[in-house]
Amino acid sequence: xxxxxxxxxxxxxxxxxxxxGEVKIAIEEERxxxxxxxxxxPVSAIKECLLHLNINLExxxxxxxxxxxxxxxxxxxxxxxLNKPSLNLLFxxxxxxxxxxxxxxxxxxxxxxxxKTNCKLVRIEHxxxxxxxxxxxxxxxxxxxxxxxxxxxxxxLSWGINVKNKVIIKDKVFxxxxxxxxxxGFTQFLGFQEWGSEYKVMGLSSYGRPTLLKELEKVIFLRKxxxxxxxxDYFSHQKKNIALSWNNSxxxxxxxxxxxIINLFGQSRKKDExxxxxxxxxxxxxxxxxxxxxxxxxxxxxxxxKIKNLTLSGGCAxxxxxxxxxxxxxxxxxxxxxxxxxxxxxxxxxxxxxxxxFSNLSSQKSISAxxxxxxxxxxVEEAINKYKxxxxxxxxxILFKDNEDELxxxxxxxxxxxxxxxxxxxKMEWGPRALGNRSILADPRNxxxxxxxxxxxxxxxxxxxxxxxxxxxxxxxxxxxxxDASPYMSTVLKxxxxxxxxxxxxxxxxxxxxxxxxxxxxxxxxYKLINKFYKITKIPMILNTSFNENEPIVYKPEHxxxxxxxxxxxxxxxxxxxxxxxxxL
Numbered sequence: 062x063x064x065x066x067x068x069x070x071x072x073x074x075x076x077x078x079x080x081x082g083e084v085k086i087a088i089e090e091e092r093x094x095x096x097x098x099x100x101x102x103p104v105s106a107i108k109e110c111l112l113h114l115n116i117n118l119e120x121x122x123x124x125x126x127x128x129x130x131x132x133x134x135x136x137x138x139x140x141x142x143l144n145k146p147s148l149n150l151l152f153x154x155x156x157x158x159x160x161x162x163x164x165x166x167x168x169x170x171x172x173x174x175x176x177k178t179n180c181k182l183v184r185i186e187h188x189x190x191x192x193x194x195x196x197x198x199x200x201x202x203x204x205x206x207x208x209x210x211x212x213x214x215x216x217x218l219s220w221g222i223n224v225k226n227k228v229i230i231k232d233k234v235f236x237x238x239x240x241x242x243x244x245x246g247f248t249q250f251l252g253f254q255e256w257g258s259e260y261k262v263m264g265l266s267s268y269g270r271p272t273l274l275k276e277l278e279k280v281i282f283l284r285k286x287x288x289x290x291x292x293x294d295y296f297s298h299q300k301k302n303i304a305l306s307w308n309n310s311x312x313x314x315x316x317x318x319x320x321x322i323i324n325l326f327g328q329s330r331k332k333d334e335x336x337x338x339x340x341x342x343x344x345x346x347x348x349x350x351x352x353x354x355x356x357x358x359x360x361x362x363x364x365x366x367k368i369k370n371l372t373l374s375g376g377c378a379x380x381x382x383x384x385x386x387x388x389x390x391x392x393x394x395x396x397x398x399x400x401x402x403x404x405x406x407x408x409x410x411x412x413x414x415x416x417x418x419f420s421n422l423s424s425q426k427s428i429s430a431x432x433x434x435x436x437x438x439x440x441v442e443e444a445i446n447k448y449k450x451x452x453x454x455x456x457x458x459i460l461f462k463d464n465e466d467e468l469x470x471x472x473x474x475x476x477x478x479x480x481x482x483x484x485x486x487x488k489m490e491w492g493p494r495a496l497g498n499r500s501i502l503a504d505p506r507n508x509x510x511x512x513x514x515x516x517x518x519x520x521x522x523x524x525x526x527x528x529x530x531x532x533x534x535x536x537x538x539x540x541x542x543x544x545d546a547s548p549y550m551s552t553v554l555k556x557x558x559x560x561x562x563x564x565x566x567x568x569x570x571x572x573x574x575x576x577x578x579x580x581x582x583x584x585x586x587x588y589k590l591i592n593k594f595y596k597i598t599k600i601p602m603i604l605n606t607s608f609n610e611n612e613p614i615v616y617k618p619e620h621x622x623x624x625x626x627x628x629x630x631x632x633x634x635x636x637x638x639x640x641x642x643x644x645x646l
């Protein structure tokens with residue numbers, strides 16, 4: 062059985078292919094078309110999935126999409142009758158739903174090829190796809206499953222359990238109430254207008270104090286039933302004037318806080334306005350309130366089912382600061398967050414849910430973030446030849462190491478000598494994090510590395526931290542309250558007090574780090590590189606940030622070469638090819 066999975070006409074559009082219960086490949090459209098968070102029909106991603114697996118549309122048995130326009134119909138109808146949204150908004154929603162329902166025809170038109178005559182469209186409710194992406198990718202035999210995001214299929218939060226390997230939704234929070242919308246609204250208020258900028262608020266929150274909780278208590282209410290509700294006087298997403306653009310474009314959305322919010326917090330910060338103490342304190346307050354609301358939900362759910370394993374999905378599952386405190390603030394003992402918990406991961410959730418609906422067999426739990434394409438030495442050599450003149454102009458030297466030990470020795474020494482290295486290896490990561498295959502690497506001992514990286518490459522806000530990739534067996538020696546492996550950078554923990562001074566480059570202002578634990582099993586080559594660095598420096602970790610410069614993470618060798626040449630990184634490693642240039646800063 063071959064199933065094509067899609068997140069389409071929704072931010073972070075993506076495609077994946079499952080064959081006989083195993084997800085073989087998964088790609089977000091933005092990686093191919095180079096437009097961050099792109100929303101629409103992921104034509105390029107579909108083509109790449111088919112190409113790298115050497116299959117055709119006519120081989121596909123089902124197309125599973127993480128959207129079901131028929132789900133939660135009563136609540137949609139009730140809201141429409143009571144609130145009478147604008148005809149323009151209803152028309153836009155109708156067109157979007159029609160495209161999703163006619164998606165087989167649209168794909169055939171774009172690719173100029175046909176599905177087999179009995180290929181069927183499978184509609185998977187948005188949050189069921191989220192929950193499925195987490196449970197079916199986890200190692201748990203049983204778990205409580207929670208999905209939290211802004212909205213999908215008229216729902217912002219769902220929780221449930223699994224019964225005989227089937228994910229069952231037990232309860233929901235419906236539109237317009239949403240923790241994701243709460244966080245998004247204040248992200249916009251703080252001047253971060255680009256879609257998907259919530260992580261900036263999370264980073265900024267560590268610089269402030271939660272002094273504005275009383276004001277926020279007027280904006281969102283926690284209920285006795287474990288749920289919450291927004292004070293809609295302070296929001297506009299439920300009204301007539303909301304506008305969004307999710308159709309074959311970079312997603313945009315109007316501010317979702319109403320003008321009444323000025324009565325509580327004053328004027329919103331403009332994009333280029335300096336960040337003041339008030340903004341830091343507001344970010345800290347929003348983060349703190351989000352955490353309290355999340356633990357409020359979890360502490361209500363746990364005694365109902367008394368299952369100590371938790372899977373967490375939805376866009377809010379990318380709040381790694383909150384994730385790192387769950388075990389301390391609830392009775393859960395083990396947590397799993399999939400590598401792509403947000404909307405992009407909905408395509409994988411859709412195929413896993415579809416497989417478990419139509420097959421009597423369980424899906425294969427590969428537990429891997431490395432689901433993207435990989436490129437051959439020949440691909441790399443061809444790319445280097447295309448850039449030969451530019452490399453020559455930059456006085457670059459090209460080496461080839463046919464031995465992995467020699468390669469890792471060379472690169473580890475460069476990093477220990479404070480060089481910044483672009484590292485391009487193996488299968489591309491699935492999800493928003495670079496996890497050692499499309500990464501920029503540096504020495505975490507360097508106290509000035511944040512400023513250096515921002516000057517050389519990243520050109521991003523100074524308050525945003527860089528993450529450590531650490532040998533998994535060493536994590537317990539470096540982090541407080543370490544319980545579970547964090548292979549996908551899904552948790553933030555405090556460094557131990559006697560360790561912080563050793564790695565200032567990856568310690569955030571509050572003494573924390575968003576760690577990635579690395580094992581031989583999940584990434585042998587990256588593990589070997591970190592281990593070589595450990596032998597040189599006695600430090601079992603490397604600074605790891607995504608291989609990009611204000612763009613999607615690089616996809617193919619040409620993208621890596623482009624990024625290398627227009628920035629000031631010192632060394633580029635493309636599989637076994639090493640490109641280095643003279644000191645540039």
